[in-house]
Amino acid sequence: xxxxxxxxxxxxxxxxxxxxxxxxxxxxxxxxxxxxxxxxxxxxxxxxxxxxxxxxxxxxxxxxxxxxxxxxxxxxxxxxxxxxxxxxxxxxxxxxxxxxxxxxxxxxxxxxxxxxxxxxxxxxxxxxxxxxxxxxxxxxxxxxxxxxxxxxxxxxxxxxxxxxx
Numbered sequence: 001x002x003x004x005x006x007x008x009x010x011x012x013x014x015x016x017x018x019x020x021x022x023x024x025x026x027x028x029x030x031x032x033x034x035x036x037x038x039x040x041x042x043x044x045x046x047x048x049x050x051x052x053x054x055x056x057x058x059x060x061x062x063x064x065x066x067x068x069x070x071x072x073x074x075x076x077x078x079x080x081x082x083x084x085x086x087x088x089x090x091x092x093x094x095x096x097x098x099x100x101x102x103x104x105x106x107x108x109x110x111x112x113x114x115x116x117x118x119x120x121x122x123x124x125x126x127x128x129x130x131x132x133x134x135x136x137x138x139x140x141x142x143x144x145x146x147x148x149x150x151x152x153x154x155x156x157x158x159x160x161x162x163x164x165x
Contacts, residue, residue, distance in 0.1 A: 019062025
């Protein structure tokens with residue numbers, strides 16, 4: 001893993017804002033996933049919007065009428081561009097992810113170590129599938145590496161959970 005100083009500053013997200021942050025409280029599990037995804041994303045990411053000036057970038061990630069919005073700005077808040085994706089292709093993955101978060105919580109509460117490990121494997125596989133989908137959907141719009149796509153998918157799930165409650 002490269003250190004933050006090795007990641008070119010012009011190809012990264014330096015700030016992330018989740019729109020609709022105050023709409024609802026998250027479960028402890030989703031809040032932990034959100035916090036980890038944001039921390040990991042800010043520590044290391046690759047994010048290169050096509051045709052945009054060099055970063056670092058501030059990313060406002062939100063949902064608007066069933067669409068996923070990547071509102072990309074300079075760190076001073078000046079808008080650069082927005083990329084909008086249909087949320088439909090992600091819905092079943094989001095639903096499965098949220099189900100696995102609940103199952104993981106139940107397995108932890110029950111102390112079912114074998115079940116926890118199985119759920120974690122399933123969650124990793126689901127994250128991988130979602131990251132690949134996100135990379136494909138962003139192709140030609142925003143270049144992201146695999147780990148960045150995984151973390152962004154977690155945040156998409158959090159946003160979806162906030163809006164749906």
